[in-house]
Amino acid sequence: MTTIAAAPVPVATRPRLMKGNEAMADAAIEAGCDAYFGYPITPQAELLERMARRMPELGRVFVQAESEIGAINMALGAAATGAKVLVSTSSPGMSLMAEAMSYMAGSELPIVLINVMRGGPGLGSIGPSQSDYFQATKGHGHGDYRVPVLAPSSIAEAVALVADSFEIAARYRTPVILLADGIQGQAMEPVVPTFRTPAWDTADWELTGASGRAPRVVRSLHLLPEDLEHHNQHLQAKYATISRREVRWAGEQLDDAEIVVVAYGTAARVARTAIERARADGLRVGLFRPITLWPFPSKALAELAPRLRAILVVELSAGQMIEDVRLAVERVPVFFHGRTGGMVPIPSEVVDRLRVAWALTAPTP
Amino acid sequence: MTTIAAAPVPVATRPRLMKGNEAMADAAIEAGCDAYFGYPITPQAELLERMARRMPELGRVFVQAESEIGAINMALGAAATGAKVLVSTSSPGMSLMAEAMSYMAGSELPIVLINVMRGGPGLGSIGPSQSDYFQATKGHGHGDYRVPVLAPSSIAEAVALVADSFEIAARYRTPVILLADGIQGQAMEPVVPTFRTPAWDTADWELTGASGRAPRVVRSLHLLPEDLEHHNQHLQAKYATISRREVRWAGEQLDDAEIVVVAYGTAARVARTAIERARADGLRVGLFRPITLWPFPSKALAELAPRLRAILVVELSAGQMIEDVRLAVERVPVFFHGRTGGMVPIPSEVVDRLRVAWALTAPTP
Amino acid sequence: MTTDVARRVIYAHPSLLAERPTHYCPGCGHGIIHRLIAELLEELHLGPTTIGVASVGCSVFAYDYLGIDFVESPHGRAPAVATGVRRTRPDAFVFTYQGDGDLAAIGTAEIIHAAARGERLSVVFVNNGIYGMTGGQMAPTTLLGQRTTSSPEGRDSGLAGFPIPITEMLALLPGVTYAARGSIADPSQVGKTKTMLKRSFEDQLGGGGFSIVEILSTCPVGWGMTPQQAMEHVANDVVGTYPLGVIVDRRKVP
Amino acid sequence: MTTDVARRVIYAHPSLLAERPTHYCPGCGHGIIHRLIAELLEELHLGPTTIGVASVGCSVFAYDYLGIDFVESPHGRAPAVATGVRRTRPDAFVFTYQGDGDLAAIGTAEIIHAAARGERLSVVFVNNGIYGMTGGQMAPTTLLGQRTTSSPEGRDSGLAGFPIPITEMLALLPGVTYAARGSIADPSQVGKTKTMLKRSFEDQLGGGGFSIVEILSTCPVGWGMTPQQAMEHVANDVVGTYPLGVIVDRRKVP
Amino acid sequence: MTIGTQVSHARTGDTQPFQPIEIAVDRCKSCDLCIAVCPKHVLERDVTVVNKLGHHPIRLTDADACTSCALCARICPDAVFTIYARPKAVPV
Amino acid sequence: MTIGTQVSHARTGDTQPFQPIEIAVDRCKSCDLCIAVCPKHVLERDVTVVNKLGHHPIRLTDADACTSCALCARICPDAVFTIYARPKAVPV
Amino acid sequence: MERATILSGFGGQGLLFAGQVLAQAGMLEGKHVSWLPSYGPEMRSGTASCTVIVADRPIGSPVIDRADLVIALNPPSLAKFQGLLAPGGLLVLNDSLIEADPSRHDIDVLRVPCSALARTVGDERVISIIALGSAIGRLPIVSPESIRRALVEAAKGGAEVVAMNLRALEIGLEQGAPIGAQARS
Amino acid sequence: MERATILSGFGGQGLLFAGQVLAQAGMLEGKHVSWLPSYGPEMRSGTASCTVIVADRPIGSPVIDRADLVIALNPPSLAKFQGLLAPGGLLVLNDSLIEADPSRHDIDVLRVPCSALARTVGDERVISIIALGSAIGRLPIVSPESIRRALVEAAKGGAEVVAMNLRALEIGLEQGAPIGAQARS
């Protein structure tokens, strides 16, 4: 299916107070999502429920699958026909999708997968978390593949990133993960509903039935290692392109910052409040907020680093993104503050850490 | 169940030529494995088949599950009763085990899981590969957990590490991954069958029926984030202990080495041949071979680094362990050589890379 | 004046059931079924030898209320987990407690293969026709036309298929020694269901195979009904799709 | 002397079947079944509108031999993949091709729920009672007593349970319009099986629901038999556990 | 109005009249299922009490009318009831 | 002995006798299933040939005896056969 | 200016809805707002709470470490949240269920017999709107008029329900109004 | 000293077994050995090969980039593996199936009509043992006696099969023996 990208058009004039899960569902619908497949899980269920209501009304596809494995494999089949497919889940369900994600990466199928993260490991809790960072950015499924990962820090941004995710997915024929957390799924914030058609062109490879052309096969099997290596080289080249072109991040108060908090999603929101308070106390601190977690904005951070006394990484995890931060920078001390299991750092904790880092890295007079 | 560790006792005087898969099966049996659960997949099938023959003969448990998910969850149940459990699979099957592995990490259940890696992503190929490094060491399942990962580089070492894996699993109440590749599964090498009883004590927590004591619950759910965070802190403390105590690596020809190849498993074997040849050409090169991939021998490598001109990482992947190498060292150029999809680097390729690195990092006169 | 001797207990709180409030919603059938299990384990003296296998659903907390050893399973995998327990603890009494989402959706493969293997297990299958825990979405067991949060216009067979008679399907497998369906719609049904559970438990103790008791339960909150309406709905409507009674009985002479 | 006009073709290589050697072992039933599918797609003029869904097993390479669009599924998930295809391509002819390990073991949940939903799909279920591709291990369909590389002493119901009559189980679901079991044990059975497949395909074209044709096939290598012995084994033994014939037929008047 | 704590509506005692049922009011969730099944209509919500769970627990309105049939106990999802047999008058 | 390449045992031609079947010998795997079903017993392995797959392909031993019944084609897993109707003698 | 409110009590008391009304009212005034519930199944028969932030500029953390207003409808909520109040902040207590006194003395306390008043309106579920009204009457984070509009916009039920909620709101506002104002009304 | 052998041909020609015999023989001589098959389902009716390394010290790479001995039983194997031979290495060809000449001229070539000889033994599957015997006759990586012992130890069939294999081995050794030796026998 082919659609030409169009500039965003607001479909309402006034902002609406929307739950993150529902706002993301609506965003997908506005982006022309053809098919949604999902399975209920907290704290993502409202997204599925919204799709259950709206997709059939629009004559589009909604299937509540028998499981997350069912959902992601339905998505695989639908994506193979060139459809614009959305799937959503939360952490344990994400784990179940590892095999099919690897298949889709190998088969080069575009699809957008939203993970509204909750506390782990195991059944864990249903509280908000960012402890699936490793999973999303590396190592989820088997084999050498990467998946672009986008992380919004507000519901309005989540809405925008849904359309962007579709666009990236189609442009590079790749699954894309939108990584949110329980707070982003459950909270309500004002959103201006916007109609935004992402570019989408699958005509060259989608399965339609082999009418008037040679048969097509969507596959990940390349039994001869030579063939698979060749395919992998193609994938790696694609990933290199994505790494060059699709990096996104946002900075706040970086101009004079001597310490920078690196945080994404909800952690970045907490950091923003903490930074304001710390600035009120005279600490020159700023925020570096990766929006793409893979590709990680390593270069931008590396360029910033020489000017910094220290970096403070804040995560709703025991420390995962910190590895990418450390890979990006050299010679700058990297501090960490994380809460896990559904707990969220509060601004005052972050302010405390900033003070400690500030003190420890004070230039010797 | 409780067994006291005993020194290894050879059960045969002469070495036997054994297929890696079968040797690992026998090693588990000699280590007192109570129960095996698996599902057929190439290149791991002979391990399952060996267990299918031998376990019932010994009156122990063998179940060919309906799927990898079935197998790993049977393992979860058996492990909860204190049994010494082995599971084996290959890459796509490994992906399917992500959720249950996260549960077992959360529930603190010991179990040994062998992944005989093949080429990915997706159905990929059945050739040997190391492209599940990220998955094994990070990010497989959801949530903040880590799993000790041991990587043998010969069949004899694989045999030894099976017993060690059980010991680590029980000592820390954690799943342990033994990461092999298709070559290690399929090749035959001489092995002296050895009887080795690892220490194993699960009496404090295993499920037996609540007779004469309070009921016990093996669980990963902690619905209150406070509780889950508390549990996560406990897990993180345990991981810190493992990181201190269980690091393993081997070095070869490191004394005067100016370039070091970092490689594990089959890649390390290839590297050994390459290093011999390069030394014959006058290049002072050595081998640093991580045996535990998590915890990664960062400290040892960091200590070595200041003496080095360069590091060459060799993997059967597009570059995964290289991240841990780069996290471990500073200021040393890190080169990479990888083959993917079931292809294996040959010694001459590695020699070429060593020559390039040698030339590029030649001290300016 | 009465004496203590005369104060005979007709119904006592089961000793294996914790004396504290549950997290279940008012009128939820899980409470009744927990109680039945506690009563039976006590009557059969199984407290000290039982290993329960919890599933993911509202009832995951069964382990907080039943005073026995318990292991928690990932969603749908209780029969596989129970297989591991069964094989390594041949002398234990092992049962799973599973909701319909857990057993008949994500866990379909695991329940069918545990049954096909004839694993010596008792399965307590609580069918309330909905995903209770996650907020009342459609389950594979949801009745046609039933409104849920994920079938807001009522389940339409054209879009979402038909209710799945999983217990009847299981009954086709020779490894299944006993399969029956009861309900908790009124005290008399509760009693009959207890008898079914007892047969299942005793069959396991007697060396039988796989047995399952499906219990038509209620989810007043998910159904948008009062507890009493929910009971009536089971008695009048649900049994139409899921008839009560013994579905297969291959027990050695009971 | 004969003329070209007189050289009438009685049996021609199906145009949708590639003219090159397959990777299948000598005498493997997959080849026969591929041929039947190619013949039928040609006869029903479905080449240009078909999307095949390949599964993981020896037959994963079906896409190398059949000249139609194909998507490959993870092991066992073909019915879910086909659901995605079906829903987004309502006008396509969609079928899955699945082995018994794929369909009746790891893929149990997916096949049952595709059937429960009544997805408009044709399922070609090739039951050779073994995991062919991975080296001849026991499948859920393996006969009792049958030796495989993972049941070296023969399948023992006490350890490994009973063969699973999955097609009979599926037939209980109202979403299933047609379920039948054929074999390829001799040319006449091959012909009957082709008729079953044709009914399944036509039912889909006519707007029916889910249909499945189970085909008792052979794996000479996995069974340790010559191809001919394997055929006889199907005809004499396998059909005892898996009787041939139509299991359910809910098609609108055929 | 009070927030209830564990209150037994039927304590035995030398001087009290026979109480056929004990209700663990702290666990009661006002689901009313017992009310519906009680053949004697002797159960009702005690709206004067809110227990720790926020509910008005059940109370027995007429101990004498209760037949100790235990139907309430068999339906109660929160295992709130203990039921005693009505004693035959025992001569002291 | 030769490694066979695609050889048709039954080429039509003005001067050749009628050949009822064509065998794509390159695909034949010597499974012998056709031999077993041929009612006329006119198929056999050609042990003088090893094809690219390493097998001795099937050949027709007696074109006149073959009835073009196509049973061989219906059982052959490798779709090796093309079957032609035996022509009625057509006067030129 | 950024003002954070916590509404807390038993599940089923309509707290989450009341919080949404407050957020909606803020939005109607052109402010930045966020609404964050405690979520999950355990909330159903247990306690529920939500946090609402109304601010002049983009909101940072939706999770707060100090609140300007806490509404506590039952004893556990009082215990759990009073510590979060900023000095001088407002604590609205459901006098019908909470006997204990708050341990904090540096705050403004408003006791309202919310349950009892709700019964006068005829539906226990309006209790949270009564409490919200009281709070806004005392501490006008948003204007009463905005709350009224928000109540109408956010309402899901029919006209009766809206009317009932509006009635409850007025009762609440009255409770919260400064003594003088109250006298005047 | 480390010597690498590649055995290659059609599946079903007993190549993997012959390779195991060679490895086992090396082990019997106290050497380090490794045996690595090409593996997988596609091998069944296609081509199969294995690599055997026999060495005096621990073996590095089980995957090789140069071989001392290549046994090629069919044309594709010749094409695929001759390039790996070290200069001066030995190439054993199945003369029964391979008509083409190798393109390499810096190697030692031994043509043996393995298929034909195998038929004289009565079972096509001994073809690989004949080829192995020929190779060892020419290039004694291990001693013929070790091969004999290994054949007995590794055999899975009954005594007849072992006897047949031993017969095949002798035929092979004879083929490989230097011309003079052959004359002597």
Ligand SMILES: Cc1ncc(C[n+]2csc(CCOP(=O)(O)OP(=O)(O)O)c2C)c(N)n1
């Ligand atoms: C892998 C996974 N997917 C989804 C969930 C979310 N989830 C929790 S309980 C549940 C289903 C509950 O339904 P049921 O089994 O019928 O139990 P009930 O609550 O109705 O008693 C789901 C889907 C989960 N925890 N894990």
Ligand SMILES: Cc1ncc(C[n+]2csc(CCOP(=O)(O)OP(=O)(O)O)c2C)c(N)n1
């Ligand atoms: C997740 C996963 N598990 C296991 C495998 C290995 N595997 C490949 S094919 C197969 C089963 C083949 O059996 P069947 O479906 O009966 O097909 P057959 O080969 O017999 O035709 C298995 C288990 C895999 N590829 N992926």
Ligand code: SF4
């Ligand atoms: S949601 Fe339904 S099943 Fe769950 S506790 Fe409430 S009433 Fe029971």
Ligand code: SF4
């Ligand atoms: S292994 Fe069995 S199913 Fe697979 S191709 Fe060979 S004969 Fe056929």
Ligand code: SF4
């Ligand atoms: S025991 Fe019987 S009569 Fe008495 S309260 Fe209970 S149900 Fe009513």
Ligand code: SF4
């Ligand atoms: S059935 Fe139990 S919980 Fe329900 S109202 Fe009666 S006593 Fe209370």
Ligand code: SF4
């Ligand atoms: S067409 Fe009939 S008679 Fe002729 S070869 Fe084939 S099977 Fe035999």
Ligand code: SF4
């Ligand atoms: S059936 Fe086909 S493949 Fe088999 S021997 Fe005959 S022609 Fe060859």
Ligand SMILES: [Mg+2]
């Ligand atoms: Mg349910």
Ligand SMILES: [Mg+2]
């Ligand atoms: Mg099979």
